Amino acid sequence: MxxxxxxxxxxxxxxxxxxxxxxxxxxxxxxxxxxxxxxxxxxxxxxxxxxxxxxxxxxxxxxxxxxxxxxxxxxxxxLAKNGTLHPVQEAFLKENAFQCGYCIPGMIMGLVGLLDKKPVPTDAEILSRMDRHLCRCCGYPSIVKAIRRAAAQARS
Ligand code: FES
Ligand code: FES
The missing domain is CATH 3.10.20.30 (Beta-grasp domain)
Structure with a gap:
């Protein structure tokens, strides 16, 4: 083996x-x-x-x-460095994008991977990357806001 x-x-x-x-x-x-x-x-x-x-x-x-x-x-x-959260983590916190939170680490890693490669992603690229992530709590409205916030930060 x-x-x-x-x-x-x-x-x-x-x-x-x-x-x-x-x-x-x-x-x-x-x-x-x-x-x-x-x-x-x-x-x-x-x-x-x-x-x-x-x-x-x-x-x-x-x-x-x-x-x-x-x-x-x-x-x-x-992701967090010296006690400071990664901007994508901050975006999820600011939008309170958690219910049970179980899906969130995977969502954050997916979004970090996208933004690292594509700092200014199109909406289609964000959708294509993030539609692979499921949330059993159906917390999608706040999750989408967090994704938009993180993407806007990356764009600025
Ligand atoms: S636990 Fe890996 S894709 Fe669901
Ligand atoms: S917040 Fe519960 S699975 Fe997404």
């Missing part, structure tokens, strides 16, 4: 000794205690488990840890 011995997560090289076929989500949550990344559907349908892999939003539940062993993984835990 192939194993991996190291993962690059949030700027650190983390030693591991685990089955390369395990999901990235399982390793992040259960081995590395990075529980900000959420388990929603476990089947690639909701995007609650989104992290950045070399800067690209990626559903970690359907990504084997072996396939990303040489890549840089960024989770929600790495």
């Amino acid at each position: 192939p194993t991996i011995t190291e993962l690059r997560v949030n700027g650190n090289k983390v030693p591991l000794n685990t089955d390369a076929e395990r999901s990235l989500l399982e390793v992040l949550r259960e081995d590395l205690d990075l529980t900000g990344t959420k388990y929603g559907c476990g089947a690639g349908d909701c995007s609650a488990c989104t992290v950045l892999v070399d800067g690209t939003p990626t559903r970690s539940c359907i990504t084997s840890v072996g396939s990303v062993a040489s890549k840089e993984i960024t989770t929600i835990e790495a």
